[in-house]
Amino acid sequence: MTDGTIALREGEQVDADALLAWLVTSVPALVPPRAHLLIRQFPSGFSNLTYLVTVEHAQGARALVLRRPPRGVKAGIAHDVGREHGILTALHPLGVPVPAPVARCDDASVIGAPFYLMACVDGVILRGKPPAMLTDDAAAMPGRLAALSHTFVHALAQLHAVDVSSEPLASLGRPDGYVQRQVRGWTKRWEASRTDDVPALDWVAAWLDTHRPPDRAATLVHNDFKLDNLVLEPDLSRVRAILDWEMATIGDPLMDLGTSLAYWVEADDAPIFRALGLGITALPGAMTRAELVTAYGAQRGIDVSDAPFYYAFGLFKVAVIAQQIYARHVKGLTSDPRFAVLGEVVMALGSAAKGAAERGVV
Numbered sequence: 001m002t003d004g005t006i007a008l009r010e011g012e013q014v015d016a017d018a019l020l021a022w023l024v025t026s027v028p029a030l031v032p033p034r035a036h037l038l039i040r041q042f043p044s045g046f047s048n049l050t051y052l053v054t055v056e057h058a059q060g061a062r063a064l065v066l067r068r069p070p071r072g073v074k075a076g077i078a079h080d081v082g083r084e085h086g087i088l089t090a091l092h093p094l095g096v097p098v099p100a101p102v103a104r105c106d107d108a109s110v111i112g113a114p115f116y117l118m119a120c121v122d123g124v125i126l127r128g129k130p131p132a133m134l135t136d137d138a139a140a141m142p143g144r145l146a147a148l149s150h151t152f153v154h155a156l157a158q159l160h161a162v163d164v165s166s167e168p169l170a171s172l173g174r175p176d177g178y179v180q181r182q183v184r185g186w187t188k189r190w191e192a193s194r195t196d197d198v199p200a201l202d203w204v205a206a207w208l209d210t211h212r213p214p215d216r217a218a219t220l221v222h223n224d225f226k227l228d229n230l231v232l233e234p235d236l237s238r239v240r241a242i243l244d245w246e247m248a249t250i251g252d253p254l255m256d257l258g259t260s261l262a263y264w265v266e267a268d269d270a271p272i273f274r275a276l277g278l279g280i281t282a283l284p285g286a287m288t289r290a291e292l293v294t295a296y297g298a299q300r301g302i303d304v305s306d307a308p309f310y311y312a313f314g315l316f317k318v319a320v321i322a323q324q325i326y327a328r329h330v331k332g333l334t335s336d337p338r339f340a341v342l343g344e345v346v347m348a349l350g351s352a353a354k355g356a357a358e359r360g361v362v
Contacts, residue, residue: 142285173249258310
């Protein structure tokens with residue numbers, strides 16, 4: 001994987017002995033006699049904490065991924081790792097590209113928070129600096145970026161084609177009134193987490209509430225579908241796994257598209273957006289946001305003329321997510337230095353969301 005690991009950050013440690021003791025009791029098949037654990041942390045991502053747990057023993061080693069909520073967060077689906085494990089358990093047998101769930105622990109006393117373990121899927125995650133496979137041949141790069149864009153759109157369209165008519169997926173969410181609840185829910189989160197005045201976000205919240213499109217046919221919604229939540233084949237031709245399912249539900253699929261557009265940085269966007277780690281999409285050959293919308297609509301055979309509303313909502317939601325994390329930084333609940341810049345990111349996202357709403361473009 002292109003994602004490296006680091007030593008555990010201060011305040012985000014996992015007690016390897018406690019985890020091993022729980023595994024021996026709860027999932028003994030994972031830990032042969034005299035096995036021990038090596039735990040490293042994935043430094044990327046801005047929400048739940050993610051760790052590489054290697055079970056080492058005389059016969060070899062097995063790599064797993066552990067997910068747990070961070071310190072200082074309130075209860076809610078964004079940090080409900082038990083719910084995320086349940087979603088993986090429902091999707092994996094259907095052939096949806098998700099990591100295989102392995103084990104779940106709801107007892108916070110074991111390592112300090114609920115957690116779950118899943119299989120570690122090898123592959124390429126595009127985050128930060130573009131990999132050599134995209135940049136080592138300037139003439140070939142536009143074609144590779146175009147192919148990557150199509151891989152992305154195809155994966156999103158396929159996700160929205162998953163049958164959600166039967167359990168347990170049918171009970172994953174409440175599709176009626178989904179857009180209204182999302183707009184008002186994220187507005188409440190903004191109000192609860194604000195540390196500074198951002199007039200553009202206040203304006204966008206009001207605009208979204210009065211410009212909601214009518215309900216459409218509901219699908220599975222990932223709610224954070226972006227490039228660095230995809231594990232790709234080495235040649236970028238296929239998605240091996242979709243990560244970070246904690247906010248998945250049933251609802252309007254264009255809300256998913258709107259979030260994807262918010263993370264899809266173009267060359268002319270404000271430079272601060274590169275702080276989100278997704279500047280790869282600004283390279284020559286990648287689809288523009290408008291082209292992404294057109295390709296998605298063609299693949300699904302649906303009307304996407306109201307995409308600007310969903311793009312504005314996506315920017316607003318990402319701004320609130322960044323603000324929630326920034327508020328934890330301001331309160332001293334995280335030592336991650338990346339979070340210091342998020343106040344500027346919130347301002348830029350608010351400005352972009354207002355501009356998209358006023359101009360009616362993506």
